[in-house]
Amino acid sequence: MKVWILNHVALKPSETGITRHYDIAHELVKKDHKIRIFASSFLAYRFVWRNKHKKNYKENVNGVIFEWLWTLPYHGNGVLRILNMISFFFMALWRGMMKKERPDAIVGSSVHLFACLAAYYLSRWKKASYIVEIRDLWPRTLIELGSMSKYHPAVLMFGAIEKFVYKRADQIIVTLPGAAEYIKEMGVDESIIHVIPNGINMDRMQEKEGKSSLRNEIESIKEKHGQVAMYVGSHGVANSLETVVKSAKFISTDQAAFVFVGDGPEKDKLKKLASDYEHVYFFDGITKKEVMPTLDLADVLMVSMLDTTLYKYGISLNKLNDYLLVGKPILFAGNVSNDIVAEAKAGVTVPPEKPGAFADGLVELLNLSGEEKAEIARSSYRYVNDKHNITKLADRFLDICAYREREEEAPSYQLSRN
Template sequence: MKIWILNHVALKPSETGITRHYDIANELVKQKHEVTIFASSFLAYRYVFRNRRKTNYTENVNGVLFEWMWTLPYKGNGILRVFNMISYFFMALWRGLLSKEKPDAVVGSSVHLFACLAAYVLSRFKKATYIVEIRDLWPQTLIDLGKMSKRHPAVLLFGMLEKFVCRRADQIIVTLPGAVDYLRNLGIAEDKIHVIPNGIVMNREKEKSRPSPLAQSLSLLKKKHGKLAMYVGSHGDANALHTVIESAKFLSESEVALILIGDGPMKESLQKAAKAYSHVYFFDSIPKKAVLSTLCLADVLLISMRDAPLYQYGMSLNKLNDYMLCGKPILFAGNVANDIVTEAKAGLTIAPERPGAFADGLRSLLSLSEEELQEIAATSYAYVNDHHNIERLAQRFLAICSYKEAYPEDEEAVPCQLSISKWGSRQ
């Protein structure tokens, strides 16, 4: 079958960040399906074009086709970011309508809803199944994390878009388990909503034995401070890394070094805040293939989240899959509907945005016995394999894309019922 996926910020496997759709597509290509991903050639997390010599081109990555499209450059979270989203909408339409290919399914995936809207238009022109994938709840994210009023024009606009695309979708995929209730409250039929969380390629476990580009630096820090607590990921407002920084005042230099690896809009301000502490260290982003080997150099892995109502709908963090595959104990500061760290017995969960409690939790995990560490590694691996194995998630994705409905001109056709009862819409 032929599937088009519209994801503004989709990435190749060699790039730093979420590669959800490449990973799913790669599994489907192995099964002789054809998958094309329509994505921006402008890297939003670095604010640069991935290829300065060309901005509109096609690239074959291990059988997965990427249609890289120019979108308006921007920096920050101002009005240019909205124009960047709108430019993606028009570019996706242009590239899709020019293509002679007729996909069987068109998937529109948020971050933003203009991608879902473009997928709707293309699905109607191509007479394809229309799938909406909601990975971020817009406009709820703008209200809870962006601190916007419910009457803000952007909130009203995305609210209308959200209802429009979801009500017209043949099937809806969500990454958050609580999003089922969220969409049901919008009047969306629950039987067409299906949870597919972010997954991980399990054979990436072999990457643990690769040399880390930070091995020498981290070895020196371990000699100096004794143990390492590490965060790898985006440095954004939602990550609440100020909690990690401020916990340093409750921890001595001889106990642990706090290591933050990655980039993001909050990094500069975090570095300024960390100048007061000599055991907090920052490193730039590392290649994805080096993530697991770097994580394995830590004694404890860190996740911090904002204390926001948004997380009543749950979470699906890519970094958490990496952490659990690594098998080191995880300190999770968050208040979420699906507490995966507790479910997987992968570490310790504490209240968010409380630096003192964060320090206490870290100290507790640093004192675990070898037997306890081995048990955490085993239960973490089992959980991620059972719930986030990308091979299994790709089959769910394919089942949803295989849904068919009768078009008006095909009066004799009978809609097929999607048979996915064994995994359902809740997990």
């Protein structure tokens, strides 16, 4: 099959962040399918160009074709960010229409819905199947996280686009298990909605044996404080890392140190908040190849979520897949409909935004026996291999993209909901 994927923020495997579509595409390329990913050449999370010498170009990454698109550069979270999204819409249309290739399916993937909208028009132009993939419920997320009111012009605009693309989609993929109910409420047939969470390449387990540039520093921290509780990921509002930092006051300096690895808009604020604690450390983001060996240096891994009704639709966090695969005990602070840590028997879950409860959970995990830690590692591996193995998820992704071919071959066949 030939599949186009429109994802504004798609990344190469060498880049820091979510590589969902490269990972899926790479698995499918191994089976001789042709996958083309349309993404911005402007890195939104760093506000820089991927290649300062080129803005519109094509790149072959291990057989996966990336179409890098110029989009309006910006910084911050204002009007220019919306214009950056709109520029992606027009550039994706232009580049797609100029291609002589006729894909079998075109996938428009949120976060923002202009990618889904561009995929719709391209699918009509190319006479391809139209697949909508929702990885974040915009505009619901914008409202629930408190950044915008339900009457904000951007919320109204995205709400209109949301209804438009849902009702025209041939198939819909969601990463959140509860999102199907949300979309059904808009009059969409449940039979076309399929859950494909974020996944991980199980071969990355071998990366644990690699080198971490932070090894010497973290080993020094362990010598000083005994054990290390680590967070690796984005430092944004949704990550609720303020809860983690505040929990440090309940943990003595000879019990454990808190290590934060990553970047994000909240990082400076968090560092200021942590200035009174000598056992809280911050490091810059690391490459994807360093993630596994860095996580393996920790005694406990941490995830913290906001206390919001948004998570009644569930979560699908890439960092949890990394955590589960490395096999260290996980401390999860959140109130979500799909508690992956509990389901995987991978650690302890505590209420969100409660530093005292977070500290209690951390102490419990710091005191686990060797056998208890070994059982967590075994249980975590079984769970992630069963639920989040990227090879299995890529097959399901292709199955949905190919629904039209099967219907033509066997009209009575009904695509089963995953």
